[in-house]
Amino acid sequence: MAEKDKNKSTLSVLVENHFGVLARIAGLFSARGFNISSLSVGETEDPTVSIMTIVVEGDERIVEQVKKQLNKLIEVIKVRDLTEQDYVSRELALIKASVTSEKRREIIEIADIFKGRVVDISHENITIEVTGPSQKIDAVIGLMKTYGIKEMARTGKVSLIRG
Amino acid sequence: MEMNGAKIIIEALKKEGVDTIFGYPGGSVIPLFDVLYDEKAINLVHVRHEQGAAHAADGYARATGKVGVCLATSGPGATNLVTGIATAHLDSIPIVAITGQVPSMMIGSDAFQEADMTGITRPITKHNFLVKDINDLARVMKEAFYIARTGRPGPVLVDIPKDVQTASTEFKYPDKVEIRSYKPNVKPHLGQINKALDMIKESERPIIYFGGGVILGNASAELTEFVKKSGIPATGTLMGLGAYPVDYNDPLYLGMLGMHGTVYANYAISHSDLIIAVGSRFDDRVTGKIGEFAPHAKVIHIDIDPTSISKTIVVDVPIVGDVREVLKEINKLIKPAKIDEWKKQVAQWKKENPLKYERNSDVIKPQYVIEKLSEIAGDDAIIATEVGQHQMWVAQHYLFQKPRKLLTSGGLGTMGYGLPAAVGAKAGMRDKLVIDVAGDGSIQMNIQELGTAIYHNLDVKVVILNNSYLGMVRQWQDLFFNKRYSGVLLEKSGDGKCPSTYYPDFVKIAEAYGCWGKRICKPEDVESAIREMINHKGPAILDILIEKEENVFPMVPAGASLTQMLGGIA
Numbered sequence: 027m028a029e030k031d032k033n034k035s036t037l038s039v040l041v042e043n044h045f046g047v048l049a050r051i052a053g054l055f056s057a058r059g060f061n062i063s064s065l066s067v068g069e070t071e072d073p074t075v076s077i078m079t080i081v082v083e084g085d086e087r088i089v090e091q092v093k094k095q096l097n098k099l100i101e102v103i104k105v106r107d108l109t110e111q112d113y114v115s116r117e118l119a120l121i122k123a124s125v126t127s128e129k130r131r132e133i134i135e136i137a138d139i140f141k142g143r144v145v146d147i148s149h150e151n152i153t154i155e156v157t158g159p160s161q162k163i164d165a166v167i168g169l170m171k172t173y174g175i176k177e178m179a180r181t182g183k184v185s186l187i188r189g
Numbered sequence: 190m191e192m193n194g195a196k197i198i199i200e201a202l203k204k205e206g207v208d209t210i211f212g213y214p215g216g217s218v219i220p221l222f223d224v225l226y227d228e229k230a231i232n233l234v235h236v237r238h239e240q241g242a243a244h245a246a247d248g249y250a251r252a253t254g255k256v257g258v259c260l261a262t263s264g265p266g267a268t269n270l271v272t273g274i275a276t277a278h279l280d281s282i283p284i285v286a287i288t289g290q291v292p293s294m295m296i297g298s299d300a301f302q303e304a305d306m307t308g309i310t311r312p313i314t315k316h317n318f319l320v321k322d323i324n325d326l327a328r329v330m331k332e333a334f335y336i337a338r339t340g341r342p343g344p345v346l347v348d349i350p351k352d353v354q355t356a357s358t359e360f361k362y363p364d365k366v367e368i369r370s371y372k373p374n375v376k377p378h379l380g381q382i383n384k385a386l387d388m389i390k391e392s393e394r395p396i397i398y399f400g401g402g403v404i405l406g407n408a409s410a411e412l413t414e415f416v417k418k419s420g421i422p423a424t425g426t427l428m429g430l431g432a433y434p435v436d437y438n439d440p441l442y443l444g445m446l447g448m449h450g451t452v453y454a455n456y457a458i459s460h461s462d463l464i465i466a467v468g469s470r471f472d473d474r475v476t477g478k479i480g481e482f483a484p485h486a487k488v489i490h491i492d493i494d495p496t497s498i499s500k501t502i503v504v505d506v507p508i509v510g511d512v513r514e515v516l517k518e519i520n521k522l523i524k525p526a527k528i529d530e531w532k533k534q535v536a537q538w539k540k541e542n543p544l545k546y547e548r549n550s551d552v553i554k555p556q557y558v559i560e561k562l563s564e565i566a567g568d569d570a571i572i573a574t575e576v577g578q579h580q581m582w583v584a585q586h587y588l589f590q591k592p593r594k595l596l597t598s599g600g601l602g603t604m605g606y607g608l609p610a611a612v613g614a615k616a617g618m619r620d621k622l623v624i625d626v627a628g629d630g631s632i633q634m635n636i637q638e639l640g641t642a643i644y645h646n647l648d649v650k651v652v653i654l655n656n657s658y659l660g661m662v663r664q665w666q667d668l669f670f671n672k673r674y675s676g677v678l679l680e681k682s683g684d685g686k687c688p689s690t691y692y693p694d695f696v697k698i699a700e701a702y703g704c705w706g707k708r709i710c711k712p713e714d715v716e717s718a719i720r721e722m723i724n725h726k727g728p729a730i731l732d733i734l735i736e737k738e739e740n741v742f743p744m745v746p747a748g749a750s751l752t753q754m755l756g757g758i759a
Binding site: 042094098 | 307308311312315316319336368369370371494495496498499500503
């Protein structure tokens with residue numbers, strides 16, 4: 027499911043798995059004043075290649091420059107703009123809420139409805155894990171806010187073209 | 190053959206055809222200097238400051254067309270290269286900077302003379318490497334040179350820990366470079382060229398706007414053919430000077446455009462309906478206020494770097510490729526443009542607004558000095574400049590006939606560039622007359638390189654246009670800050686008379702280094718003093734006291750549109 031946020035583009039970037047590549051990419055964004063809303067990085071099926079999924083904020087011209095500037099980096103192998111394509115994307119979030127035992131049941135229900143799981147529980151806190159497209163994560167976070175989110179970590183999205 | 194890392198580096202340099210390097214020793218590069226001690230094939234020019242090494246490598250590269258090489262130790266040695274690397278980066282000059290690094294085991298421990306050079310130079314290099322394994326060294330050297338000179342050229346830094354220099358391995362230099370993620374696009378798309386030709390055919394008011402890419406791409410002959418065949422008026426940038434012969438009587442040549450460009454070049458581009466940009470990048474010093482730049486014009490942009498396309502100005506027909514290849518294709522098909530009305534208009538502007546200055550027989554006008562220098566030094570001389578008013582006077586009044594004759598820091602605007610760049614150029618081309626035109630401010634930023642010139646018998650000449658001010662800043666303060674001359678006066682208690690109390694006494698400095706030195710202040714002495722300086726064998730300084738408050742005109746104030754020029758003459 028492609029996100030239709032007009033001001034955001036999702037770029038899938040294949041890079042050499044060298045030390046310092048992440049710093050080069052981060053440096054490019056800060057030096058040229060481009061805005062990243064999320065960035066995730068990890069290995070691919072080829073251990074010499076890493077894949078970065080970068081969500082960029084900006085109009086068409088800015089995104090065009092971002093793509094060209096990324097391509098210009100020597101260690102960038104390929105840049106694909108997923109925004110105009112059919113792609114799957116997933117994000118994972120861990121959300122910790124502080125709850126009393128009577129409210130705990132409600133949170134477990136929320137996790138169930140969103141096909142999430144409870145991954146940790148204590149007298150004061152409960153931590154759930156949710157995976158899915160970013161909008162789904164946003165929805166869960168919205169619901170959880172009513173219970174008071176104590177801590178939260180999102181991975182940023184990872185994406186692949188369909189088919 | 191088994192050899193240590195230091196030797197591998199030097200052997201790699203020889204394989205790359207390097208015959209001259211500019212360096213300064215220090216703890217982390219002693220193994221390298223040790224190899225250089227016996228090396229006959231490489232001339233080590235040891236500079237007096239690492240910044241000088243980087244600028245010298247840059248000047249060498251601009252003048253010869255080869256990759257320049259500089260060498261410095263870790264920490265402060267390497268950080269002193271930074272200004273020079275950034276200068277090369279903004280002007281796309283191919284240099285390889287080799288820096289020593291603390292031993293691999295100590296990296297990250299805040300060791301003595303440790304600085305994270307790949308981190309520091311990441312935004313100002315085309316690419317950089319930290320070599321942690323001696324078995325990568327030969328390949329990295331090969332890639333460094335390849336990356337520096339191909340595509341859009343630029344500086345590459347190779348940081349080499351001391352233990353990698355002393356470790357040993359078999360030396361195998363790769364024949365070919367295979368970098369899967371780096372394939373510069375050289376061959377132009379013919380469909381785009383045809384689109385461009387159609388657009389040129391339809392245009393009523395076209396203009397060619399060329400830049401430093403033509404010089405870097407060795408495409409001066411092709412550019413000249415394009416201009417002559419098409420009959421389209423051409424204007425160039427500071428970096429493009431010499432790509433097309435500078436002759437103000439040539440009806441097709443409009444001189445430089447932009448902030449200190451000619452009135453007619455700025456009018457012409459502002460009224461054009463088609464800009465054919467050739468190896469130029471719509472720098473802010475060229476466009477003035479971007480929203481008002483050439484409002485009626487469509488744009489064809491020829492450039493090897495896709496990031497230059499539509500970066501600041503929206504381009505209608507991009508042609509990505511090697512500028513020489515592109516122009517060759519265009520020249521096969523281009524027909525003379527039917528633009529008589531437009532040419533008449535351009536000629537009219539040219540006639541009404543020539544470059545001019547007030548002649549004076551009592552005080553030396555800087556423009557007059559440059560005119561005379563241009564006459565006397567000839568087409569083959571290499572002119573370096575520092576940055577400021579003198580640089581713009583050179584750009585306006587020196588008649589560059591050939592490419593690679595002007596060495597100037599266009600993008601970064603680095604004061605202190607000229608003298609070391611001249612030293613570098615001379616080391617690469619000993620048969621050429623090499624002159625640094627300087628201001629009295631800029632020359633003091635790297636004046637220590639006179640020592641390098643003397644020591645290595647590098648016969649460079651320095652002409653100082655001395656107004657005892659940081660003239661360009663003073664000019665802005667004069668025009669836009671109510672003459673509040675803050676931080677620009679360089680004289681202690683000068684009267685401008687000759688010999689004056691201006692300080693320092695550049696003649697004494699010249700003599701202290703063992704150079705020839707002379708100071709003049711009368712217009713009638715200009716010609717003979719230039720000849721005397723050129724005829725002197727060895728490095729020389731000619732200190733010329735000029736009109737103190739002369740301004741560079743025309744001028745487009747910062748942030749104004751190109752048609753809002755502060756006029757012209759006095």
